[in-house]
Amino acid sequence: MSGHAPEHDPEPGPVxxxxxxxxxxxxxxxxxxRNLLFTVAYEMLGSAADAEDVxxxxxxxxxxxxxxxxxxxxxxxxRITTRQSLNRLRTVRRRKEAYVxxxxxxxxxxxxDVAEDAELxxxxxxxxxxxxxxxxxxxxxxxxxxxxxxVGYDEIAEAVGKTPAAVRxxxxxxRRHVDARRPRRTATPGEAWAVxxxxxxxxxxxxxRDLLDVLAPDVVLVSDGGGVRRAALRPVVGAEKVVRFYxxxxxxxxxxxxxxxxxxxxSPALVVRLDGELDGxxxxxxxxxRITGLYFVRNPEKLTHVASGTPLTLR
Numbered sequence: 001m002s003g004h005a006p007e008h009d010p011e012p013g014p015v016x017x018x019x020x021x022x023x024x025x026x027x028x029x030x031x032x033x034r035n036l037l038f039t040v041a042y043e044m045l046g047s048a049a050d051a052e053d054v055x056x057x058x059x060x061x062x063x064x065x066x067x068x069x070x071x072x073x074x075x076x077x078x079r080i081t082t083r084q085s086l087n088r089l090r091t092v093r094r095r096k097e098a099y100v101x102x103x104x105x106x107x108x109x110x111x112x113d114v115a116e117d118a119e120l121x122x123x124x125x126x127x128x129x130x131x132x133x134x135x136x137x138x139x140x141x142x143x144x145x146x147x148x149x150x151v152g153y154d155e156i157a158e159a160v161g162k163t164p165a166a167v168r169x170x171x172x173x174x175r176r177h178v179d180a181r182r183p184r185r186t187a188t189p190g191e192a193w194a195v196x197x198x199x200x201x202x203x204x205x206x207x208x209r210d211l212l213d214v215l216a217p218d219v220v221l222v223s224d225g226g227g228v229r230r231a232a233l234r235p236v237v238g239a240e241k242v243v244r245f246y247x248x249x250x251x252x253x254x255x256x257x258x259x260x261x262x263x264x265x266x267s268p269a270l271v272v273r274l275d276g277e278l279d280g281x282x283x284x285x286x287x288x289x290r291i292t293g294l295y296f297v298r299n300p301e302k303l304t305h306v307a308s309g310t311p312l313t314l315r
Contacts, residue, residue, distance in 0.1 A: 026063045029073040036074070037081045039124070039312045043144045044085040046105035046129050048305045050092060057084045075155060082141055082159040089137040100227030102235065104295055105129040106302040107264045107281040108310040114266040115189055120314050121266030122186060123148045126283040126295040129265070130222070131181045135174055142167055143174040149314055183293075187286040189268070193261075195286045196268040200259050203270075208243050215239040216290035221246075226299030229280070242294065264306065271306060272296075281306055 030037075037058060041051035058080045070076045096103050105126060115121050122128060123144075132140050141160050145151040146167075153164045153171070160167065187195070195214060202210035221242045225231030236245050259270040259282070269283040281303065285293030297303065 022067060023063060025067055026065070029067075030059055030062055030077065033074050033077050035311045035313045036315060037077055038310075039120075039314065040078060040081050040144065040149065041085045042108070042312070043123060043129070043132070043148060044082070044140055045089055045092065046133065047092065047302075048106045048108060048310065050088055051085075054081060054084045054088055078145075078149070078151065079155070079159045082145065086137055086141055086160065089140065093137065100225075101231050101233045102222050102224050103133070104222060104224035104297050104302070105133075105265075107269070107283060107297050107306055108312070109306045109308065110263050110266050110312060111309045112263065114312050115263055117266075117314070118186075119148075120312060123314070124265045124312060125267050125285075126265055127183055127285040127293055128178070130295070131178055134181070135177065138162070139170055139174040139177070142170045143178060146171045147175060147178075183285055183287055185287055187289075191289060192268045192284070192286045195289060195291060196261055196270065196284060199284065199291060200261060200270060203246075203257075203259055206247060208247065211243045211246070212239050214291055215242060216287070216292045219290075219292055219294065221294040221296065223296040224299050224302065226301060228300060229298035231296070231298055262306075266312075278303055278306070 034055065037055055038051050041054040042048060045051055045054070058077065061080050061084075062077060065076070067073070107126070108124070110124075114124070132143065135143060138160055142156055145156045145159065146153070151159075153167050156162075156171075157164045157167045162170070198214045199211075202214055217239050218237065219239050219242055221232065221236040223231035223236075230249060232245060236242050256275050257279075258273045258276075260273070262269055262271050264271075264281055264283050267283060269281055271278065272280045272282055280296055280298035283295040283297075284291050285295075
């Protein structure tokens with residue numbers, strides 16, 4: 001990666017006017033790349049809250065850097081973000097071990113431009129984000145930087161503290177692992193919207209036959225209540241079991257249940273409300289015009305980023 005800046009101010013220290021100009025330049029560069037840095041951190045962590053914390057830590061280190069020694073601000077910022085994400089990833093993995101039930105990534109309300117970028121939409125999809133959870137922290141960092149952001153092996157090596165040769169081996173292993181678990185064929189946006197609309201109508205009517213028509217026989221439902229809202233402690237596998245779980249759960253409450261189509265993590269999804277109050281977000285994985293994966297996030301702490309859009313970018 002580009003020039004290595006020291007972690008402390010050079011001696012002698014700059015005069016106040018120079019300091020102000022340096023902070024202004026640092027701020028401009030950080031703001032210019034902020035959406036990219038957030039996307040890197042989010043794809044590594046699966047949590048918008050943790051990604052925001054990483055960006056704050058990145059800023060504190062960036063503003064102390066001697067920019068005269070930084071040849072490529074974007075590369076340098078990505079390196080800082082990656083290191084801070086790795087540090088936090090090791091911490092949150094311990095936190096997830098004590099999590100009640102299934103853990104799902106924090107859903108993000110995204111604009112149509114994310115959905116139109118097929119590469120970006122797939123990289124932040126709930127299906128792929130869940131696969132990334134099965135990688136080690138270093139494997140995840142290498143996969144995200146190489147496969148999603150097309151960062152060179154030498155730059156990744158600096159970011160993760162490995163040799164380029166080791167990074168190549170890690171990248172190959174992580175790619176093989178992900179390829180074995182990612183969806184067989186990603187549905188087009190039009191196909192996904194059509195399936196979503198059929199699913200929404202089936203949910204509204206509560207007719208088991210309509211639900212079975214839109215669910216693949218081997219569909220998997222993963223629900224995340226965080227120990228606060230009702231959710232299955234383990235994945236529910238099979239169309240009939242998924243229908244029973246839904247009809248025997250949320251459809252039985254006395255409140256009025258409504259669902260609204262929206263874009264979450266770059267893909268069609270449903271925002272579920274009970275008596276007008278936000279209850280959860282249901283993301284879908286669609287293959288061959290059937291739903292093969294349902295990701296139902298009900299944990300209130302993970303629903304803070306579905307009220308307004310989150311800008312994401314690969315560049």
